[in-house]
Amino acid sequence: MLIAQNISLTLLSRQVLHNISANFAPGKMSIILGPNGAGKSSLLSCLAALRRVDSGSVMLDDTPLADMNANIRARKIGFLPQEGEVNWDIDAGALVALGRYPYQRGWGLSKDDEIAINNAMAATKTEIFMHRNVARLSGGERARVLMARILAGTPDWILADEPLANLDPHYQIEILRQLKKQTLNGKGVVAILHDLTAAAAIADHIILLKNGEIAASGTAAQVMQAQILEDIFETKFDIGQNENGKLLISCQY
Numbered sequence: 681m682l683i684a685q686n687i688s689l690t691l692l693s694r695q696v697l698h699n700i701s702a703n704f705a706p707g708k709m710s711i712i713l714g715p716n717g718a719g720k721s722s723l724l725s726c727l728a729a730l731r732r733v734d735s736g737s738v739m740l741d742d743t744p745l746a747d748m749n750a751n752i753r754a755r756k757i758g759f760l761p762q763e764g765e766v767n768w769d770i771d772a773g774a775l776v777a778l779g780r781y782p783y784q785r786g787w788g789l790s791k792d793d794e795i796a797i798n799n800a801m802a803a804t805k806t807e808i809f810m811h812r813n814v815a816r817l818s819g820g821e822r823a824r825v826l827m828a829r830i831l832a833g834t835p836d837w838i839l840a841d842e843p844l845a846n847l848d849p850h851y852q853i854e855i856l857r858q859l860k861k862q863t864l865n866g867k868g869v870v871a872i873l874h875d876l877t878a879a880a881a882i883a884d885h886i887i888l889l890k891n892g893e894i895a896a897s898g899t900a901a902q903v904m905q906a907q908i909l910e911d912i913f914e915t916k917f918d919i920g921q922n923e924n925g926k927l928l929i930s931c932q933y
């Protein structure tokens with residue numbers, strides 16, 4: 681389990697997370713939603729130990745993340761940041777290979793490294809970009825390469841900050857299916873999304889943040905209710921279902 685225990689975070693003398701407690705289960709897709717500035721990215725950074733919390737702790741399987749060796753932590757947790765920009769002069773294959781960095785002992789790639797890299801590029805359909813400069817890929821192509829870098833590290837946990845940004849509908853579905861597949865293989869996924877319908881379709885567990893606090897938490901059926909969403913987003917929503925019973929959520933234009 682990845683567990684946030686009463687975590688609070690202050691940035692530039694402004695408290696952005698207030699006493700957050702949440703459990704994230706392996707093999708499950710947990711989705712964090714909420715308005716801009718609610719604290720979603722801040723929470724995800726704390727869960728990845730990229731930010732030190734002011735109080736409380738983040739535990740991974742009974743060990744405080746803050747006490748864990750950085751290399752071991754990097755093998756366990758893959759973090760996909762929100763900004764998909766890559767300003768290095770680097771080919772996609774080399775960028776994906778960086779996902780193996782926590783495993784490297786000497787020079788060059790091991791057989792295991794090569795297998796993991798090939799699997800990750802196949803899963804994200806990025807082999808065709810192997811020798812292409814990442815800076816010259818489209819935003820959507822680069823997003824898939826960055827996802828491949830995370831998968832190459834074969835982490836137990838994937839923490840993804842808006843993994844669907846810049847993707848067309850086809851690749852949004854591809855990435856969501858890829859993340860879901862990871863959970864079916866026993867990995868824990870925690871992702872920030874803005875698309876409420878996509879979140880409802882894919883989430884095992886949803887956390888809605890507002891003003892740095894958990895405003896609602898539960899299954900899609902429990903939290904995707906017009907009044908709850910209106911209170912959190914300060915916007916009216918229409919909630920329906922398609923013929924398969926999937927929730928369709930759109931704000932009222």
Ligand SMILES: Nc1ncnc2c1ncn2[C@@H]1O[C@H](COP(=O)(O)OP(=O)(O)OP(=O)(O)O)[C@@H](O)[C@H]1O
Binds near residue numbers: 692696719720
């Ligand atoms: N490095 C920082 N220094 C100071 N304040 C920050 C910093 N990063 C974020 N904040 C502030 O913390 C609050 C939460 O930001 P955060 O990025 O976690 O929100 P978010 O829910 O991910 O928003 P969005 O949906 O817009 O990405 C915001 O008010 C933001 O201005």
